Amino acid sequence: MRICMAIFGLGGMLCSGMLQAADLQSVEFERKDERYIAKIRVRLAVPQRDAFEVMKDFKNLTEMNPAVQEAQVLQLLPGTTRLHTRVKLCVAFMCREIKQVQDMRTFGVGEMNARVLPEPSDLEYGYAYWRFDDCAGETCLTFRAEIDPKFWVPPLIGNWMVRHVLRKEAMITSEGIERIVRGQSL
Numbered sequence: 012m013r014i015c016m017a018i019f020g021l022g023g024m025l026c027s028g029m030l031q032a033a034d035l036q037s038v039e040f041e042r043k044d045e046r047y048i049a050k051i052r053v054r055l056a057v058p059q060r061d062a063f064e065v066m067k068d069f070k071n072l073t074e075m076n077p078a079v080q081e082a083q084v085l086q087l088l089p090g091t092t093r094l095h096t097r098v099k100l101c102v103a104f105m106c107r108e109i110k111q112v113q114d115m116r117t118f119g120v121g122e123m124n125a126r127v128l129p130e131p132s133d134l135e136y137g138y139a140y141w142r143f144d145d146c147a148g149e150t151c152l153t154f155r156a157e158i159d160p161k162f163w164v165p166p167l168i169g170n171w172m173v174r175h176v177l178r179k180e181a182m183i184t185s186e187g188i189e190r191i192v193r194g195q196s197l
Contacts, residue, residue: 032056033185036151040174046136046159047170049177053185055150057192060120062150063143065191067117069094075187078180080108091116094125100180102172107162109133127158135159154181 036052055062065071069092072082078098086093092115099108112131117123121144127137136159144151156177164173 033182033189035178035182038174038178040170040177042170042173046157047173047177048157049155049174051154051178051181053152053154053181054146055152055185055189057150057189058148059143059145059150061192062152062188063121063123065188066141066143067123069115071187071191072096074191076180076184078183085112088114093128095131100176102176105172109160111137113137129161133161135161152185 033056034054036054037050039050041048065075069082069084072079078100079096080099081095081097083095084092085095094113094115096111096113097108098111099106101107110131110133112128113125114128115123115125121142123141125137125139127134129135129137136157138158139154139156142153144153158173
């Protein structure tokens with residue numbers, strides 16, 4: 012489903028094919044014990060190399076997705092960037108601020124991952140993987156995440172809530188990557 016960029020206040024852009032927004036290809040979600048696992052595929056209407064460059068520049072995170080309230084590089088290690096983020100996520104009337112310290116690694120031109128350090132984070136476990144592939148001049152993005160929150164998730168609606176938030180934030184981030192590549196702002 013292609014959606015118009017106008018939802019981000021970029022009024023005047025047509026959905027007729029000139030500028031398309033991220034196209035959600037698939038969402039897979041499961042819960043194993045206390046871990047939530049998601050795999051999301053999105054097609055971005057920008058070149059792969061450009062999309063990857065935007066994603067791996069952590070200064071872009073707050074511009075890419077307004078839920079990211081803060082992103083700060085704590086330490087540069089060989090092949091790794093230690094990053095602190097503060098993210099505010101909301102579902103209906105429930106909001107939660109999540110703090111994470113994670114080690115980010117990039118591989119070649121198109122792959123990166125993140126491992127959460129549990130002690131200073133609000134996650135007992137967290138791992139994310141992004142792969143940016145070239146798809147006929149556009150980007151096919153595969154995102155996989157596993158999380159085990161330290162905080163309480165309501166048991167009756169928890170799976171739906173986590174799936175909804177991961178899907179929504181993946182789309183906002185994908186559209187944010189496209190917007191930054193095109194040189195647009197919020």
